[in-house]
Amino acid sequence: MAGTDMRAPSAYPSECARATAPGESRFRIDVPIRPARNARVIGLDERATAIAQRVAHRSWAKATFYTCQAASDAGTGDARIVLHRLDGRPVLLGEVLTGTDVVVVLATEDAGRQWAAAIGRLCGADGITTAGIVLGEDFEADDAVAALRPYARVLLLSADESDVTELLTALRV
Amino acid sequence: MLRKDINELLTQTGPGTPMGELFRQYWIPAMLAEELPENDSPPVRVKLLSERMLAFRDSEGRYGLIDEFCAHRGASLWFGRNEQAGLRCPYHGWKYDYTGQCIEVPSEADNSSFCQNVKLTAYPLVKIGDLLWTYMGDPAKQPPLPEFEFVHVPAEQTYTSKRWQQCNWMQAFEGGIDSSHVTFLHSGGLKTDPLFKGAKGNEYNMKDTKPFFEVADSEGGLFVGARRNAEEGTYYWRITPWVMPAFTMVPPRGDHPVHGHFWVPIDDENCWTYSFDYHPVRALTETERQAMIDGHGVHSKNIPGTYRPAANMDNDYLIDREAQKRGETYSGVAGIAMQDASLQESMGPIVDRSKERLVPADSGIIKARQKLRKAAVALRDEGVTPPGVDPEHHRVRSAAVVLPQAESFLDSCRDAVRATPGVPQSSV
Ligand code: FES
Ligand SMILES: [Fe+2]
Numbered sequence: 123m124a125g126t127d128m129r130a131p132s133a134y135p136s137e138c139a140r141a142t143a144p145g146e147s148r149f150r151i152d153v154p155i156r157p158a159r160n161a162r163v164i165g166l167d168e169r170a171t172a173i174a175q176r177v178a179h180r181s182w183a184k185a186t187f188y189t190c191q192a193a194s195d196a197g198t199g200d201a202r203i204v205l206h207r208l209d210g211r212p213v214l215l216g217e218v219l220t221g222t223d224v225v226v227v228l229a230t231e232d233a234g235r236q237w238a239a240a241i242g243r244l245c246g247a248d249g250i251t252t253a254g255i256v257l258g259e260d261f262e263a264d265d266a267v268a269a270l271r272p273y274a275r276v277l278l279l280s281a282d283e284s285d286v287t288e289l290l291t292a293l294r295v
Numbered sequence: 296m297l298r299k300d301i302n303e304l305l306t307q308t309g310p311g312t313p314m315g316e317l318f319r320q321y322w323i324p325a326m327l328a329e330e331l332p333e334n335d336s337p338p339v340r341v342k343l344l345s346e347r348m349l350a351f352r353d354s355e356g357r358y359g360l361i362d363e364f365c366a367h368r369g370a371s372l373w374f375g376r377n378e379q380a381g382l383r384c385p386y387h388g389w390k391y392d393y394t395g396q397c398i399e400v401p402s403e404a405d406n407s408s409f410c411q412n413v414k415l416t417a418y419p420l421v422k423i424g425d426l427l428w429t430y431m432g433d434p435a436k437q438p439p440l441p442e443f444e445f446v447h448v449p450a451e452q453t454y455t456s457k458r459w460q461q462c463n464w465m466q467a468f469e470g471g472i473d474s475s476h477v478t479f480l481h482s483g484g485l486k487t488d489p490l491f492k493g494a495k496g497n498e499y500n501m502k503d504t505k506p507f508f509e510v511a512d513s514e515g516g517l518f519v520g521a522r523r524n525a526e527e528g529t530y531y532w533r534i535t536p537w538v539m540p541a542f543t544m545v546p547p548r549g550d551h552p553v554h555g556h557f558w559v560p561i562d563d564e565n566c567w568t569y570s571f572d573y574h575p576v577r578a579l580t581e582t583e584r585q586a587m588i589d590g591h592g593v594h595s596k597n598i599p600g601t602y603r604p605a606a607n608m609d610n611d612y613l614i615d616r617e618a619q620k621r622g623e624t625y626s627g628v629a630g631i632a633m634q635d636a637s638l639q640e641s642m643g644p645i646v647d648r649s650k651e652r653l654v655p656a657d658s659g660i661i662k663a664r665q666k667l668r669k670a671a672v673a674l675r676d677e678g679v680t681p682p683g684v685d686p687e688h689h690r691v692r693s694a695a696v697v698l699p700q701a702e703s704f705l706d707s708c709r710d711a712v713r714a715t716p717g718v719p720q721s722s723v
Contacts, residue, residue, distance in 0.1 A: 138608040147643045158652050253655040268701060276655040279511040292296050292653045292661045
């Protein structure tokens with residue numbers, strides 16, 4: 123095999139064997155990993171909002187949480203849709219998405235399907251990775267799922283509340 | 296990202312550990328049936344879940360899986376004589392039957408009852424399909440035998456191989472539900488491997504390198520659906536089932552046999568990867584079977600007389616940088632199995648999951664870890680029987696289908712992901 127003859131005859135095991143020996147992990151560069159994601163978590167309906175509220179209480183590096191209740195439209199276009207922070211202050215969807223690189227959408231039923239579509243469209247256009255977490259055993263959220271499907275890089279179906287924490291923790295938000 | 300303590304919980308499977316206890320709820324593959332080819336054939340060392348045992352087949356064809364070491368002074372029974380319905384320690388002649396019961400202590404009087412009180416730990420060893428299965432848990436809770444389709448179709452329709460993988464079982468297993476690496480790592484194989492090539496699905500695979508994922512609970516574990524664009528208005532779905540704790544199936548390609556894996560911990564730094572291929576409704580052709588024996592598809596070419604792959608870490612997996620440059624292999628390592636193993640082993644014996652940087656596309660892995668952890672804790676704290684123990688959960692299949700964009704893979708594929716005898720796999 124080309125390349126092999128270049129190696130001096132040696133009594134040592136191969137590079138791979140040496141590199142993966144148990145003790146070698148001691149020499150891995152140990153730099154703390156900075157949070158990688160500037161995440162937005164959006165509850166699409168009432169139950170989803172309650173979950174967002176509970177999850178928001180944990181400590182997150184950068185994640186911020188929003189809700190879609192009290193629908194109102196500040197004008198035309200997806201970016202002008204109004205969301206609310208958990209303390210009730212309104213904010214435009216366009217603003218929410220500024221500077222983010224991952225949006226996690228929570229749904230428990232179909233009420234939020236229009237929001238889902240709008241968020242999906244806007245994230246798709248802006249290159250923001252979207253993940254959908256659909257909570258609950260029975261598929262009460264078929265329409266919301268269908269609205270998210272074209273845009274969400276990942277849909278976690280029949281999830282429970284701990285999946286939200288789990289996903290956000292894994293993503294280091 | 297996983298906290299250190301959770302990583303330890305998932306990766307340690309020795310006696311008394313939460314994951315170890317979880318594994319001890321299930322029937323797991325202990326070895327290939329070919330390793331004990333005939334009555335009184337030589338005994339075989341078997342290490343599983345950090346316990347060292349010895350497997351043998353006695354003069355009457357009964358399989359035994361017993362403590363490796365003689366109760367007298369601890370010699371390995373691997374040197375034992377397998378004769379006259381038992382295994383005799385060659386040191387001082389103590390003899391054991393297939394249940395580990397000592398049946399003869401030559402130094403004692405002929406009518407002594409001493410040996411009745413000597414019994415080695417033993418586990419059941421049962422042949423189903425081409426595998427010998429064991430159950431290492433509480434005998435009172437022994438579940439019914441496994442019903443995975445690959446061990447229940449007629450012998451001419453199935454083939455199983457195994458290989459030693461030099462890393463923790465989780466690392467290997469996570470590769471089994473990680474659909475997103477296929478378009479990169481295995482891209483060479485989709486074009487050339489005799490057990491993969493030619494399927495229509497491969498084109499979708501190659502054309503759309505950014506699949507979307509849907510992860511859904513199943514009774515025994517998960518279904519991970521990976522979706523790629525197909526013709527106008529349709530998606531190509533590849534559905535990977537996972538049955539807890541360690542059974543995964545690769546979605547099929549065309550009429551090629553369907554394949555999958557069983558990932559079994561040897562100890563915390565090694566595992567056995569069982570790789571199977573079967574066709575639900577027809578015999579494997581001579582060519583297919585030969586390709587499997589030659590290490591194509593999910594199988595590996597092993598060093599003759601062993602289950603260690605010929606390409607392994609000691610020879611840098613025979614990496615061929617020229618083939619990599621020419622585009623024949625993506626990583627320079629040949630064969631799907633060793634492409635996976637080389638990278639999983641490269642992480643080190645037990646990867647530090649507190650250092651990873653996961654992305655949403657890793658959701659299947661995130662969810663699987665969570666399910667394993669929850670099941671291990673529920674078993675430890677409340678004695679809850681985990682998913683996947685019930686043989687009903689074993690009757691799943693992988694599938695590869697093209698669906699209209701609006702359809703949910705779960706709704707459309709209920710039949711496709713069920714293993715129904717006599718019904719072919721759903722595949723494009
Ligand atoms: S790209 Fe996945 S491990 Fe490097
Ligand atoms: Fe792979």
